[in-house]
Amino acid sequence: MESKTVLQQYLAEQRAGLLSRLDGLGERDLRWPMTRTGTNLLGLVKHVASVEAGYLGDVFGRPFGEPLPWLDEDAEVNADMWAPPEQTSAEIIALHHRSAAHAEATIAALDLDSPGDVPWWGPQHRHVTLHQILVHQIAETARHAGHADILRELIDGSAGDDRGNLADQSADEWASYRRRLEAAAEAAAGS
Structure with a gap:
């Protein structure tokens, strides 16, 4: 299989993993800040869509074509x-789909060694290739998909994904497992 196809x-x-964490939740739960710094599911999707529009659009001279005012220089922090x-x-999910489609068009149009320019990375690192940016975007998306996994578990207890990567255990089995982990943590700390 060709390297570009694998990437x-x-x-x-x-x-898909990131978006699946939103399934079945209402507007409140999608937006609810689950950490001290306000991390929330819908925000993660908005961020990933916005970042992908830049890295797999602007960086290669293929602007996304839609205004993203939350990225403007004078926009509010975060x-x-x-x-x-x-x-x-629905608007943010649609933005995510449009950003992904734009990114896919960029990937299809360019070779992996095609040059790009990331002005926000500074002069020593700004000159990149499509290959480098694809790896970067995969890492960025995977990082936030992992955040979304944890947030979703905190919201309603659902965990794992559609590939069955999480052991199927009863609530009692999970509680017992958690108690074992707590005991191990206490023992390691000398408590």
Whole structure:
């Protein structure tokens, strides 16, 4: 299988995994800040879509074509990490799909060694190739998909994915497992 195809498949899997963490949740749960720093599911999707539009668009002279005002220089700090009430989850999910389609068009149009320029990386690192940016975007998307896994478990207890990567255990079995881990942590700490 061609290297570009492999990279595209990994990116597509990570995108799908991220979006699947939103399934079945209402607007409140999608937006609810689950960490001290406000990390929330919908914000993660908005951020990933925005970043992908830049890295697999602007960096290769293929602008996304839609305004993303939350990325403007004068935008509020972290404006890409949450959604105001007037911005629906459906709109953000659609943005994610459009950003992915734009990225896929860029990938299809270019060779892996095609040059790009990331001005926000500074002069020593800004000159890149499509291959480098694809790896970077896969890592970025996977990182946030992992965050989304944890947030979803905190919201409603659901864990794992559609590939069955999490042991199927009862609530009692999970509670027993957790107690074992707590005991191991206490023992390691000398408590």
